[in-house]
Amino acid sequence: MLLLNELFCLRPGRLINFFDKEGEGALSFGFSTLPDLASFCEGEGYGIKFSEDLDVLATPFMAGGYKVSNRFCVHPMEGSDALADGTPSALTFERYRRFARGGSGLIWFEAVSVMPEGRASPHQLMINHENIQDFSKIIEMIKREATDANGTAPTVIMQLTHSGRFSKPFGTPQPIIAYHKPVIDQRHSVNPDLPIVTDTYLESLPERFAKTALLAKEAGFDGVDVKCCHRYLLSELLSAFERPGKYGGSFENRTRLFFECIDAVRVAVGVDFIIGTRLNGFDALPGGFGCDKDDFMKPELSETLRLVNLLKAHGVDIFNITTGSPYYNSFVNRPNDVEKNEPPLSGVARMFDVVGEIQQALQNVPVVGTGFSYLREFIPFAAAGEILAGKCTSVGLGRMSFAYPDYPADILQNRFPSAKKLCITCGKCAGLLRAGGPAYCAVFDKHNN
Ligand SMILES: Cc1cc2nc3c(=O)[nH]c(=O)nc-3n(C[C@H](O)[C@H](O)[C@H](O)COP(=O)(O)O)c2cc1C
Ligand code: SF4
Numbered sequence: 443m444l445l446l447n448e449l450f451c452l453r454p455g456r457l458i459n460f461f462d463k464e465g466e467g468a469l470s471f472g473f474s475t476l477p478d479l480a481s482f483c484e485g486e487g488y489g490i491k492f493s494e495d496l497d498v499l500a501t502p503f504m505a506g507g508y509k510v511s512n513r514f515c516v517h518p519m520e521g522s523d524a525l526a527d528g529t530p531s532a533l534t535f536e537r538y539r540r541f542a543r544g545g546s547g548l549i550w551f552e553a554v555s556v557m558p559e560g561r562a563s564p565h566q567l568m569i570n571h572e573n574i575q576d577f578s579k580i581i582e583m584i585k586r587e588a589t590d591a592n593g594t595a596p597t598v599i600m601q602l603t604h605s606g607r608f609s610k611p612f613g614t615p616q617p618i619i620a621y622h623k624p625v626i627d628q629r630h631s632v633n634p635d636l637p638i639v640t641d642t643y644l645e646s647l648p649e650r651f652a653k654t655a656l657l658a659k660e661a662g663f664d665g666v667d668v669k670c671c672h673r674y675l676l677s678e679l680l681s682a683f684e685r686p687g688k689y690g691g692s693f694e695n696r697t698r699l700f701f702e703c704i705d706a707v708r709v710a711v712g713v714d715f716i717i718g719t720r721l722n723g724f725d726a727l728p729g730g731f732g733c734d735k736d737d738f739m740k741p742e743l744s745e746t747l748r749l750v751n752l753l754k755a756h757g758v759d760i761f762n763i764t765t766g767s768p769y770y771n772s773f774v775n776r777p778n779d780v781e782k783n784e785p786p787l788s789g790v791a792r793m794f795d796v797v798g799e800i801q802q803a804l805q806n807v808p809v810v811g812t813g814f815s816y817l818r819e820f821i822p823f824a825a826a827g828e829i830l831a832g833k834c835t836s837v838g839l840g841r842m843s844f845a846y847p848d849y850p851a852d853i854l855q856n857r858f859p860s861a862k863k864l865c866i867t868c869g870k871c872a873g874l875l876r877a878g879g880p881a882y883c884a885v886f887d888k889h890n891n
Contacts, residue, residue: 522879
């Protein structure tokens with residue numbers, strides 16, 4: 443039996459008393475107690491669930507044949523700090539050392555490119571026969587450091603990607619696009635005459651995903667993610683309504699390549715290996731996947747739900763659900779206090795509802811939720827509340843993992859979390875990534891400053 447409740451509920455609803463109030467994070471957020479936040483959300487009609495019973499956070503769950511030791515997940519976050527050939531650098535090792543010691547049961551390892559021309563930066567990771575030993579070393583290090591610090595090793599899933607429209611293999615944009623749409627093209631100055639990617643090129647991708655997945659397995663990863671989010675290549679294809687040929691138009695055509703990649707990966711890796719996907723529940727873009735036709739900021743999940751059910755039937759073991767695209771509407775995926783597009787808590791609530799609908803549809807297949815970092819000191823309560831309400835199985839932390847990698851361990855091991863370490867959602871880490879990297883927490887990460 444955990445002591446979590448004893449720690450947090452000595453005075454129910456007064457968690458803030460256990461944080462150091464001088465912390466920047468707590469001061470910037472503006473809610474001093476859980477009841478304050480919960481009643482504000484209720485008043486605004488935001489369906490975020492909270493629970494003061496946190497025991498569920500320490501319970502294991504199954505992903506495929508793997509037992510994941512607790513409900514925290516480090517979200518995939520590119521550090522853009524690989525060597526030129528895609529090999530993890532000393533900075534990459536250090537990031538994952540901290541994530542490993544942070545206590546999450548699941549580490550969703552960042553985007554690793556399956557093709558050189560599909561890299562998002564010249565410093566994005568790539569795995570091949572020449573550097574597979576370095577990936578083995580990083581996995582061994584993760585498992586060893588986590589076991590030393592927390593007594594148990596995390597499950598580690600490698601995200602496989604092709605950056606498509608956002609490819610920058612040499613540091614400048616070299617877009618590989620699924621289709622043209624003026625309102626989308628203009629945002630990143632895509633030449634209207636740029637030829638769209640050919641069917642022949644797309645046909646080569648399943649084999650690339652499969653080969654990279656096999657390398658990940660040989661290196662010691664527990665699974666891979668066929669990434670289909672944030673409008674990278676596979677994700678963009680989901681909305682290729684007007685693309686001619688076998689990868690555009692109908693639902694079957696727009697999802698064809700995604701399924702071909704999933705199926706090819708399964709053939710390559712066999713049954714004793716996790717296949718997951720990080721999937722956009724909806725794009726929040728004009729003409730986007732999962733969007734209401736009259737108001738693209740509203741999710742319309744009929745195709746999304748059809749897709750996830752089919753993916754489940756194709757043997758996908760775990761889903762990590764996200765929304766939007768950092769290149770067009772970063773506030774949708776990363777609710778924050780800097781951009782003023784909408785009340786950030788409404789964005790958190792929308793994300794949780796999308797994740798929740800998908801989790802309900804998938805029933806016993808685990809879904810990792812996104813959108814928690816904005817909630818700062820209230821993350822444990824929202825995490826437990828959303829899980830207990832059946833709206834997700836695991837709680838992904840992105841920016842918070844950069845800022846405060848030990849947050850899950852502090853909660854799970856009954857240490858007082860520190861408000862001084864909480865992510866303040868300033869967006870500087872994402873700014874570093876867009877500038878070419880390396881990316882890290884520019885506020886709290888003394889190691890890199
Ligand atoms: C610097 C940085 C790098 C990221 N890299 C990836 C990535 O490689 N793959 C991915 O799916 N999402 C990536 N994301 C998005 C995060 O996984 C996550 O969805 C986002 O930060 C929202 O979660 P949060 O509110 O917990 O931060 C990145 C985010 C940041 C800030
Ligand atoms: S740099 Fe990133 S992780 Fe650090 S406080 Fe700002 S948003 Fe949070």
